[in-house]
Amino acid sequence: MIEQAIFIVILAAAVYLFWKNAAKVRRNILLGREADYNNRPSDRWATMARVALGQSKMTKRPVAAILHIFVYVGFVIINIEVMEILIDGLFGSHRVFSKPLGSFYGMLIGSFEVLALLVLISCAIFLVRRNVLRLKRFTGQEMSDWPKSDANYILITEILLMTAFLTMNAADYKLQALHYSHYLQVGSFPVSGFIAPLLPSAAGALVMVERVCWWFHIIGILAFLNYLPYSKHFHILLAFPNTYYSRLQPKGQFANMDSVTNEVKAMLDPSFVPEPAEISRFGAKDVTDLTWKNLMDAYTCTECGRCTSVCPANITGKKLSPRKIMMDTRDRITEVGNNIDKHGKDYIDDKTLLDNYISREELWACTTCNACVDACPVNINPLEIITEMRRYVVMEESQAPASLNNMFGNMENNGAPWKYSQADRFNWAEKE
Amino acid sequence: MEQKIPTMAEMAAEGKQPEILFWVGCAGSFDERAQRITRDICKILQHVGMSFAVLGTEESCTGDPAKRAGNEFLFQMQAIMNIQVLDGYNIKKIVTGCPHCFNTIRNEYPALGGNYEVIHHSQLIQQLIDEGKLKAEGGESFKGRKITFHDPCYLGRANDVYEAPRRALEILDADLVEMKRCKSNGLCCGAGGAQMFKEPEPGKKDINDERMLDVLEAKASVIASGCPFCMTMLTDGVKHIEKEQEIKVLDIAEITVKANGL
Structure with missing residues (x-):
């Protein structure tokens, strides 16, 4: 009874805390500008099914894809086990699914164990890739102490959770063999069977091991849940809505600025009366000038670096890194959110995404080639943020690089980006 | 060019409508290397006997570099002026010699009222090959x-x-x-x-x-x-x-x- 009470208190606290922090992330995302991503729902479900559920964009890197699919399937399937643990914890039962499921339960446990082992091995390999092999993709200016630690914490936690799960099963398996108390024989334990010989043989000690591992496993999972909103690991949840709200247009289509259309139409036709619109700045200086989808992108980013590794600017040593664009956006919107919590919603600090986080040099290094957009396994679009910030720099500040200002001037005066006369535009037909 | 390149203005004056408009683009109009490619696209069109025309001096930059650089004002000015010209000639189908023109007219002009069927010259060549007109x-x-x-x-x-x-x-x-x-x-x-x-x-x-x-x-x-x-x-x-x-x-x-x- 006391165990159940403690369990209920811990569970309630964990769920409440997670809910509160997830709501804060949601609030922060909604600080972004409005944007309509509700058209073509069937295409959206299909994209989510293909990209998030089906992990279709992971396959370009087969080694990482296979390891990731183990961890992903492990995570999804082992949740069935977590459901049993929750019911057992709430009602004081033990392996509540074993009786109704009969021999199928044994198969389930067997598959959980195999998956748990695969998760464990995959995470170990991931750790080696990051810390021993030091793959280039996991380095770079934005991969400072916290992002590196964050990745390691996640991997170590998953290894610990899987170890606890398997050790718990091993103790259970041994107790079953002893026909001890309520530890009924429930099928084979294909992985933990090998750990069992390492455990003590006394029933009392085995019960102790089983219980400690059970508690460690479930408290670990709840703690991990609460770590998510602070971590890049939030992608395991946000990958789904973020792919649902994917941009469905061709990648080359940059958003039309309707606010500009009104002004241009009024300029070309003085009789045109634009509908009154909310006055806002052109482009983005700070995170709140971006759309909510840009901000959701930022919270979804798991810093895998596929974008940066294919960015032509980054490959050739320029300062631009699309991953940094996303991390900066998330850091800044989190800071804006924290300011609201501390000082109220009208508080304005003296920082902005432009200059305090993202430099102009980074913005002007982009070739808008869409390689980063194409590479992202969860359909994040760093290019849209870069474009929005260029728009602010050009249209609000008139601070484009001088050579681009020349290009604008040429286009305005003679309809071409170079200094050629419009009258000469058809001369190519005269030559051979 | 051996054969004369027809312009839309000339065609319209004769009351004719070409099957397709060839959008040459700024590089194709002014850059010497790209001019040669422009003439080659015309040669292909003439070789297969497709009726086409160009805008000549009425063509202007699509606004692509302005749009990518963040100058939405300039882009939209260019786009709206070009749409007026294209719609004035009742253009329905366009082939471009440049992927940037292709992308801009195809994807970004519709939001400003310009709706055309746009293909890149490689797609035209593919079509002609598939139809057996080009070998x-x-x-x-x-x-x-x-x-x-x-x-x-x-x-x-x-x-x-x-x-x-x-x-x-x-x-x-x-x-x-x-x-x-x-x-x-x-x-x-x-x-x-x-x-x-x-x-x-x-x-x-x-x-x-x-x-x-x-x-x-x-x-x-x-x-x-x-x-x-x-x-x-x-x-x-x-x-x-x-x-x-x-x-x-x-x-x-x-x-x-x-x-x-x-």
Whole structure:
């Protein structure tokens, strides 16, 4: 009874805390500008099914894809086990699914164990890739102490959770063999069977091991849940809505600025009366000038670096890194959110995404080639943020690089980006 | 040009409507290298007897470099003026000689009221091949030569056109090789996003030089492309590695013209 009470208190606290922090992330995302991503729902479900559920964009890197699919399937399937643990914890039962499921339960446990082992091995390999092999993709200016630690914490936690799960099963398996108390024989334990010989043989000690591992496993999972909103690991949840709200247009289509259309139409036709619109700045200086989808992108980013590794600017040593664009956006919107919590919603600090986080040099290094957009396994679009910030720099500040200002001037005066006369535009037909 | 290139103004004066408008683009109009490609596209159109016209001096920049650089005002001014001209001639179908013009008119003009069927010249060539109107005979043989296709970003990733230019190369009976970074993984030439009109930001090397690593690895003797900006960047890249004799950079249209002896 006391165990159940403690369990209920811990569970309630964990769920409440997670809910509160997830709501804060949601609030922060909604600080972004409005944007309509509700058209073509069937295409959206299909994209989510293909990209998030089906992990279709992971396959370009087969080694990482296979390891990731183990961890992903492990995570999804082992949740069935977590459901049993929750019911057992709430009602004081033990392996509540074993009786109704009969021999199928044994198969389930067997598959959980195999998956748990695969998760464990995959995470170990991931750790080696990051810390021993030091793959280039996991380095770079934005991969400072916290992002590196964050990745390691996640991997170590998953290894610990899987170890606890398997050790718990091993103790259970041994107790079953002893026909001890309520530890009924429930099928084979294909992985933990090998750990069992390492455990003590006394029933009392085995019960102790089983219980400690059970508690460690479930408290670990709840703690991990609460770590998510602070971590890049939030992608395991946000990958789904973020792919649902994917941009469905061709990648080359940059958003039309309707606010500009009104002004241009009024300029070309003085009789045109634009509908009154909310006055806002052109482009983005700070995170709140971006759309909510840009901000959701930022919270979804798991810093895998596929974008940066294919960015032509980054490959050739320029300062631009699309991953940094996303991390900066998330850091800044989190800071804006924290300011609201501390000082109220009208508080304005003296920082902005432009200059305090993202430099102009980074913005002007982009070739808008869409390689980063194409590479992202969860359909994040760093290019849209870069474009929005260029728009602010050009249209609000008139601070484009001088050579681009020349290009604008040429286009305005003679309809071409170079200094050629419009009258000469058809001369190519005269030559051979 | 041997045959006269008809303009829309002339056609309209005669009460005629061409099947397709050839949108030449700024590079195709002014850049000497790109002018040759423009003339080759005309030769192909004339060879198959397709009725077409150009806007001539009535054409103006689509606004693409302004849009990518963040100057939405200038882009929309250009777009709206161009749409007025195109709609004035009741244009329905456009072929462009440049992926940037192609992307902008196809994807970004509709929001400003300009709705046209737009294809890139590689798609036109593919259609003509599929219809049996265009072959690879009577001209230079590319048989056995190693040709690789450099995907322009605004044709490939931006609009998912990967097969059309490759179809135009397949009929050459050449040895088509892919570079390590191709199709959706293709590496930019370095000119997109208005980079064509500015110096690159500080870095270790230029992007077109990086691309030459892929070219050398593929051991190609011809780099085919379909974009005047890629043409400039790749030609410079080949110069930097001093391989102008061994490696030629050619547009899909130029290759088609050479293969057919037009």
